[in-house]
Amino acid sequence: MRVPIDISKTDNVYNSFFAMLTAVANYNKNNKVRIEKVLCPGMGTATGRMIHKEAARQMSVAYKNFLSPTTNMNWKNLNKRHQEIIG
16 A cells, blocks of 8 residues: 555555556566466455455456456456456
């Protein structure tokens, strides 16, 4: 977090976890020594005041979307993905 604020009603955890997964994947593409495991605490659950269950849900959706990215970019699919993210 840049500043300590309440992020409990945002999708910041989803965005942060998806960005972390993307960064690891990009690193692994360009380096011989690969990152094989990542330990990540419940993002946003302390100062961000997001409840643990919601943080875990957003991280899970980010992981699912990272593994199966949206390839058919139309409003219906994007809206469905957005609804999954915001819960």
